[in-house]
Amino acid sequence: MTSGERAPAIEAVDLTRRYQLEGVAVDALRGVSLRIGQGEFAAIVGPSGSGKSTLMHLLGCLDRPTSGVLRVNGVEMSGLSESRLAELRNRTIGFVFQSFHLLARTTALDNVALPLVYRGVGRSERRARAAAALEAVGLGHRLEHRPSQMSGGEQQRVAIARALVGEPKVLLADEPTGNLDTRNGAEVMAILDRLNADGGVAVVLVTHDQEIAACARRQIHVRDGLIELDTGSAR
Amino acid sequence: MRGREAFAMALEALRVNRLRSTLTMLGVIIGVLAVVVLVSVGTGAKDAVEEQISGLGTNIILVVPGQLTVGAAPTQSRLSLADVAYLRRVVGDPAKVTVSLQSGETVRVGRTEAFVTVIGTDQSLTGIFERPLAKGRPLSETDVDTRRRVAVLGAEVATRMFGDVDPVGRQVSIAGARFRVVGVYATIGQTFGLSRDQEVHVPVTTAQRMLGVDRVNGLAVGASGPDEIEPLQRKVVDALTARYPGEKFSAVTQTQLLGTIGSVLGMLTGVLAAIAGISLLVGGVGVSNIMLVSVRERTREIGLRKALGARQRDVLAQFLIEAVLLTTIGGVIGIVLGVGGALAIRSFTEVPATITWWSIALAFGVSAAVGVFFGVAPARRAGRLDPVIALRAE
Incomplete structure (x- = not known):
């Protein structure tokens, strides 16, 4: 993807998303335009119900906009089939969720290797890359542990390793510190910051917490389905 | 995703829910067991009767007055x-x-x-x-x-x-x-x-x-060889009809008797197999049911897998393979128990049970087919889940 290298990580033009809730149309997004460059660290901030989660689902290609154009790493998503969209998620986007979303009875190593399963990577290579990703988040000694044997902070670091193992362009972190205490939260934020600085992956943080959002180099405030304030790209 | 991965995932899911998997399989096990045992008993009965008929002697023509049909009362003899x-x-x-x-x-x-x-x-x-x-x-x-x-x-x-x-x-x-x-x-x-x-x-x-x-009551005529049976049969009936014009006489050979009884017993075996098949079907409904529960329980997992790049068909394959594994493992266990049961019946009772390879192959094939048939609806439901909704599920 030579064009992808130069294209912004995310480019959204006038995105809207309308839901039908029991027959009533709800406009979760009412025209959002946004550009996040390669390697940027941005936070989408807003109270609950502001539309920030809807925006994150769209940016993560988990959902399709009602109207508007969305390009992820230069790829226009509107024309893609379900399986092409899955492939785009697999190769371009890494997710970190508030509640970790680890498979409970699966070891850290296999949890981290999961995205590579859907990419058709062989078992030994998968395990090697998963081990390296766990090493990168400081869990090289926890490879065979199950989620229940780890602290919340460790679980979220496993989830970050899983998001990174496929070498995505964009890491979408949805309230990554929401279920963690201050110390573990700070540690997770430090890891995200380091990965962004060292690895060049664009990080998009979705949060309602101003303090967490302040860690990012750019803040995008969302309210009532619109961007209220964008501190702008540093680059 | 490669087939081997999907297979490993499905096996893992069954292993994790060991008790539930076993109970679900039990329905299939009982169904397959019933098919194998009942078919072997039916086949055994048929074999035994055929052996008894051929044990009468060879090349025998039985002559009775009237029309001989299985199940009809014999005609009053005038011979x-x-x-x-x-x-x-x-x-x-x-x-x-x-x-x-x-x-x-x-x-x-x-x-x-x-x-x-x-x-x-x-x-x-x-x-x-x-x-x-x-x-x-x-x-x-x-x-x-x-x-x-x-x-x-x-x-x-x-x-x-x-x-x-x-x-x-x-x-x-x-x-x-x-x-x-x-x-x-x-x-x-x-x-x-x-x-x-x-x-x-x-x-x-x-x-x-x-x-x-x-x-x-009746006559029996012995033919000197298999080739002589048919002409002799006709000769005997013609001679008796000539002697008693307007009356009917029947001459049946063992082959004809074997054919009639064989088809009756074959039908009986079929009915037994069908009854056993119904229990296999019920087992299949159980599989469908448990797969639906499993899909519901693992909605979040499905959402996560999709977020990580699983396509609809990857998720579908995972759940379908899980259902087919349930029924085929159940099928194999049922076959083993069924063969054991048939052998036990043969050694401990008078009932002759003959194990036939076709019934085993059929039982296995049907159990795999039951897995596909009853697994496809839950698996499609899993594959079609919206990742956004699935990730939010409790």
Whole structure:
């Protein structure tokens, strides 16, 4: 993807998303335009119900906009089939969720290797890359542990390793510190910051917490389905 | 995603929910077990009957008045000994035609009594039917001509009446009349559930006098080879029809009897298999049910997998393979238990159970098909889940 290298990580033009809730149309997004460059660290901030989660689902290609154009790493998503969209998620986007979303009875190593399963990577290579990703988040000694044997902070670091193992362009972190205490939260934020600085992956943080959002180099405030304030790209 | 990965994932999911997987499989296990056991019992019964029929002897044509159909009451006979003599002339060899007149009678020796089938027959019987003697001699032409009160006992009658004593030369009372035992047949077993070792053979003329009739129940004609059966069959029926115009006579061969009974028992086996198949179907519904529960329970997991790049068909494959694994593992266990059960039935009961390879292959094939059929709806539901909604699920 030579064009992808130069294209912004995310480019959204006038995105809207309308839901039908029991027959009533709800406009979760009412025209959002946004550009996040390669390697940027941005936070989408807003109270609950502001539309920030809807925006994150769209940016993560988990959902399709009602109207508007969305390009992820230069790829226009509107024309893609379900399986092409899955492939785009697999190769371009890494997710970190508030509640970790680890498979409970699966070891850290296999949890981290999961995205590579859907990419058709062989078992030994998968395990090697998963081990390296766990090493990168400081869990090289926890490879065979199950989620229940780890602290919340460790679980979220496993989830970050899983998001990174496929070498995505964009890491979408949805309230990554929401279920963690201050110390573990700070540690997770430090890891995200380091990965962004060292690895060049664009990080998009979705949060309602101003303090967490302040860690990012750019803040995008969302309210009532619109961007209220964008501190702008540093680059 | 590669097939091996999907397979490993499905196996892991079954292993994690071990108790539930086992209980779900149990339905399939019972279904397959029932198919294998019932089909082998049905097939065994068919084999046994066919063996009994061919055990009668070879190349035998049974002649009875009227139309012979399985299940219909026999027509009142009008055949007499004169007809036997007539057929002997038609066939050309007296030793190739024999006769029977049957009646249930009480046999007594001292205080021992038994109710047996008394068959009036003649000297040609042992030349046509497979009827080896253990002791003494068979009925002779003189016995028949002079209406001697002599009897040849079936093996079981002899043991029951005389125990270890040699019955030959001793007296036995049949329907109140005294007979002298001249021979004892060797054990030959059952035909159609009737023990043929419980028969007592007496000269047909003696039987006619005892019963006060001059008819016989039926005739049997022996052909000298398989090729002769059909022409001889036609010849006998034509001769009897010529003698009694407007009446019907039937001549059936073992092959025809085998065919009729074989098809009846084949149908019975089919019905048994169908009943067993229904239980397999119920097992399949159980699989469908548990897969739906499993999809619901793992909604978040499905959402996560999709977020990580699983396509609809990856998720579908995972759940479908899980369902098929459930039914095929259940199927294999059912087959093993079914074969064991059939072997146990064969060794511990009188029921002859024959294990057939086709029933095993069918049971396995059907259980795999049940997995696909009942697994596809839950698997599609899983594949189509919206990742956003699935990730939010409780």
